[in-house]
Amino acid sequence: MVASGTFGYAREMQGLVDLGRLGGILPKTITKQPRPGNAPWRTIETPAGMLNSIGLDNDGIDSFLEKLMPYLASLGVPIVVSVAGRSADEFVELAQQLDGVTGVAAVELNISCPNVSGGVDFGTDPAMCEDLVRRCREATEVPILAKLTPNVTRIADMARAASAGGADALSMINTCLGMAVDWRNRRPMLGNVMGGLSGPAIKPIALRCVYQARQVTDTPIIGIGGIANINDVMEFLVAGATAVQLGTVNFYHPRASMEVLDALPGALEELSAGSVTEVVGTLNTEKK
DSSP states (O other): BBBBBSSSSSSSGGGSSGGGGGGGOOOOBBBOBOOOOOOOOOOEETTTTTEEEOOOOOHHHIIIIIIIIHHTTTOOOOOEEEEEEEEHHHHHHHHHHHTOOOTTTEEEEEOOTTTSTTTTHHHHHHHHHHHHHHHHHHHHSOOEEEEEEEEEEEHHHHHHHHHHHHHHHEOOOOOOEEEHHHHHHTESSSSTTEEESSGGGGHHHHHHHHHHHTTTTOOOOOOOOOOOSSSHHHHHHTTTTTTEEOOOOOOOOHHHHHHHHHHHHHHHHHOOSSSSSTTOOOOOOOOO
16 A cells, blocks of 8 residues: 555556556545645655645645545545544544545545644544544544554554454554754744654664564454655564555655555565465564
C-alpha cells in the first residue's frame, strides 16, 4: 500500500506507477471542513528522513467526495480513506459519510497527526482511543484502521485499546515528533516549530512498535515507517506486520512500490514460503 500524504490523490503518480498493482491507495487525510494547513516552511529534509508540518491541508470531505473520489474509484484499487476530526463526533460523522461510498474499501482514523492542535489526543489516551474506535466501528460497515502514534510511553497499551474498540487493523506508525533549527538565525526551520519525522531514520522505532503490538494483540498490523525496499518489507513482515505502507520513499523514488512487488516472490522463496502469511510474525527472539 502507499501511505496517506505521500502519494497525493493518485492522479499525480499515474505516469510513474502501475496503480493497478498496488494493494491499496491512501489519499491525503481529509477533514470535515477545509483546512489551509500550517504556515511555511512545511517540509525540511533531515539526515535519513524528512520533517513535515503540513497541518492536514485539504479541501474537506464534501469536495473530496465530489471531485476526487470518482477518479479514485475508477482505478479498481482498494481506496482506504484517511480521516481526521477535531472531536470524536467529527470522526464519527466522517466515517458515516464514507459508509457505502463506491470505491471506499476502508477508513483509516488518523488519530496520531502531530502537526495539528489536538491531533494526537485520541492516539495517546487509551480510553479515548478505545471509545473513538468503537464509535466509528459502529458508524460504518467498512473496515476501520486505527493509525497509531509512536509518541507515547507504551505503544502496546494503545494497540490493546484500538483492538478492544473493534479496529479491523492497526496502522503503525505515524511520524515521530521532531524539529529542525537554524542556529545562525536562532529560529525554528518549520513554521509550526515542530513536525513529524519520517523516512529511514524512524524504521527501527517502527519495527519495535510493530513487534511490541504483535505481542499483545492478534489484530492485523500494517507496518509503516522508513520502508523503501524489499528488505525493509520483509523485516516488518517477520516482526509481525501483515501488510505494509510505503510513505516517504514515494517522494524521492516513486517507483519503489513497483520494485518491492517485483522482488516479493523471490524474497518469500528465500524463506521457503509460499505466501506472505507464512512469514508474518515469525521472528525468533530466543537466545542462542
